[in-house]
Amino acid sequence: MGPVEIICGILLVLASLVIIVIVLVQDTKDQGGLTSAIGGGSNDSFFGRNGSRTKDAKLNRFTKIASIVFFVATLVTTIVSQVK
Numbered sequence: 381m382g383p384v385e386i387i388c389g390i391l392l393v394l395a396s397l398v399i400i401v402i403v404l405v406q407d408t409k410d411q412g413g414l415t416s417a418i419g420g421g422s423n424d425s426f427f428g429r430n431g432s433r434t435k436d437a438k439l440n441r442f443t444k445i446a447s448i449v450f451f452v453a454t455l456v457t458t459i460v461s462q463v464k
Contacts, residue, residue, distance in 0.1 A: 406440075
């Protein structure tokens, strides 16, 4: 096992842990139902209009970044192990 495979393996483990933690921290999205019928589930709030600045938007962005790192590290590890 070469140094590239070791580094990619470490990146895969770290990206996996980051994705797990971020997904667990995110709030669940309501699909509607009785709660939004009674409470008037509207997305036209301050946080709806300023969506890129909210905690959920930042967590979504970090999830995308960690997923891309995971995908690229997986590809690199596979390609490096096939070349040998």
